[in-house]
Amino acid sequence: MKQLILPAVAATLLLVSFLRDRTRTAEAVRIAIRRFTGILAPFLAMLSLASLAITLVTPERLSALVSGEHMWLSTGLAAIIGSVALMPGFIAFPLAGILLENGVPYMVLAAFTVSLMLVGVATFPLERAYLGTGVSLVRNGLCLAVAMCVALVIGIVFGELR
Amino acid sequence: MSPSQTSRLLKRLALPIAFAMFVAGSLLFDLSAGIRAGRNFLSFGREMIAIVPATFILIGLFEAWIPQEKIERHLGQEAGFASHFWSMILAGSTVGGLMVAFPVAYSLRRKGARHAVVFSYLGTAGVVRVPMTLFEMSFLGVPFTLVRYAVALPLLIAMAEILGQVLDRRGFEMRTPSRDTTAGTRPHPRRPE
Numbered sequence: 001m002k003q004l005i006l007p008a009v010a011a012t013l014l015l016v017s018f019l020r021d022r023t024r025t026a027e028a029v030r031i032a033i034r035r036f037t038g039i040l041a042p043f044l045a046m047l048s049l050a051s052l053a054i055t056l057v058t059p060e061r062l063s064a065l066v067s068g069e070h071m072w073l074s075t076g077l078a079a080i081i082g083s084v085a086l087m088p089g090f091i092a093f094p095l096a097g098i099l100l101e102n103g104v105p106y107m108v109l110a111a112f113t114v115s116l117m118l119v120g121v122a123t124f125p126l127e128r129a130y131l132g133t134g135v136s137l138v139r140n141g142l143c144l145a146v147a148m149c150v151a152l153v154i155g156i157v158f159g160e161l162r
Numbered sequence: 163m164s165p166s167q168t169s170r171l172l173k174r175l176a177l178p179i180a181f182a183m184f185v186a187g188s189l190l191f192d193l194s195a196g197i198r199a200g201r202n203f204l205s206f207g208r209e210m211i212a213i214v215p216a217t218f219i220l221i222g223l224f225e226a227w228i229p230q231e232k233i234e235r236h237l238g239q240e241a242g243f244a245s246h247f248w249s250m251i252l253a254g255s256t257v258g259g260l261m262v263a264f265p266v267a268y269s270l271r272r273k274g275a276r277h278a279v280v281f282s283y284l285g286t287a288g289v290v291r292v293p294m295t296l297f298e299m300s301f302l303g304v305p306f307t308l309v310r311y312a313v314a315l316p317l318l319i320a321m322a323e324i325l326g327q328v329l330d331r332r333g334f335e336m337r338t339p340s341r342d343t344t345a346g347t348r349p350h351p352r353r354p355e
Contacts, residue, residue, distance in 0.1 A: 004212065006212070006213055006216045006217065006220075006296075006300050007212045007213070007215075007216040009216070009220070010216035010217070010219040010220050010223075011216075011219075013219075013220065013223055014219055014223065017223055017226075017227070024226045024227065025223075025226070027222075027226045028219070028222035028223040028225065028226035028227070029219070029222055030222070031221070031222035031225050031226060032215075032218040032219045032221060032222030032223075033218075033222075035218055035221060035222070036214070036215060036218045041171075041174040041175050041178070042174075043210075043214070044175070044177075044178035045177040045178055047178075047203055047206050047207055047210070048177055048178050048180075048181035048203065049177070050202075050206060051181070051199045051200070051202035051203040051206060052181070052199050054202050055195055055198045055199040055202055056195075086259075088259065089259075089291070089293065089294035089297050089298070090214070090217075090293075090297060092297075093294070093297035093298050093300070093301045093302065094206075094210055094213075094214070094297070094301055096301055096302055097209070097300075097301030097302065098206055100301070100302060106302070106306060109302065110306070110310065113298065113302075114288075114289075114310065114314065117259070117288035117289065117291075117294065118285065118288035118289070118314075120259075120260045123259075123260045123261060123264075126260075126261065126264055127260070127264060129264075129337065130264050130267070130268055130336055130337055131336060131337070132334075132337065135325075135329065135334065138325070139281070139284070139325070142321050142325075143285065143288070143318075146285075146313075146314055146317045146318060146321070149313055149314075149317060150309070150310050150313045150314050153309055153312075153313045154306065154309050154310070154313075157305070157309050158305075158306075
């Protein structure tokens with residue numbers, strides 16, 4: 001049931017858009033198809049790797065590994081991985097959804113996704129070209145701190161921290 | 163499709179194809195781990211099959227209906243605290259990750275935006291981007307998104323305001339990236355986001 005909300009919203013908006021402006025709607029669909037086919041290959045690769053990984057490390061073991069007393073360590077690690085990785089949101093959030101269902105706490109996923117979006121180790125050379133080394137370091141450092149703050153509050157709100 | 167296109171496609175699909183062959187082989191030789199991996203793939207895939215195309219339809223509608231240039235023009239002149247609001251709206255409509263955000267931030271500065279606004283744009287671009295948020299809500303739930311906004315936005319805007327003022331006082335200026343520094347980082351922007 002929950003999985004049907006988003007498709008229903010998308011279908012409704014598509015219909016409204018179609019009634020108001022056909023050419024614009026056609027353009028929207030074109031953009032959607034282009035972006036979707038663009039990520040299909042990396043998306044299938046992510047699903048393959050996640051399926052393998054979950055088979056090797058069972059959900060129970062994964063959950064024991066990253067929550068409980070290891071919560072802080074795995075949150076920190078997730079923030080580091082998120083800072084270093086270069087991964088579009090279309091891959092990262094479905095992956096986070098799979099991890100969530102297999103026992104990874106919200107707090108760890110928050111550290112990963114927020115640092116992924118805010119901190120850029122891989123994009124550092126580009127950033128330095130615009131902002132210079134010093135300011136880039138400060139910006140990334142502060143953003144990493146923000147990611148940890150979000151993870152902390154998520155951990156409290158979702159009752160994963162005691 | 164030309165032969166070079168086919169081979170490029172095959173290369174991009176190498177991992178999923180290898181995985182499919184592994185699962186097929188496992189079925190043939192009755193390897194339980196491989197069969198379980200295949201089942202995982204199907205169950206993960208079944209969940210994505212409705213959500214992912216729907217999200218892309220929303221993204222397409224968003225891009226077709228909301229012209230980014232219009233918001234961008236607003237930002238150059240707007241001063242005061244309202245400018246953070248506009249930079250957030252612009253950030254929301256940004257498509258792409260930090261790779262795209264830096265050039266946009268640079269053009270904002272050239273159009274006269276304050277440094278504080280440039281930094282709040284860079285920060286909020288990692289928080290409120292609509293396509294990304296749609297995916298997040300679908301897979302981690304709306305409460306997760308709400309908490310993330312509530313914590314990250316005030317922190318990032320405060321940070322941008324302080325950083326911007328310190329940098330203004332020190333006479334900082336964003337650089338014009340020379341061609342070679344950016345060309346080396348990523349010759350083919352492949353992120354389709």
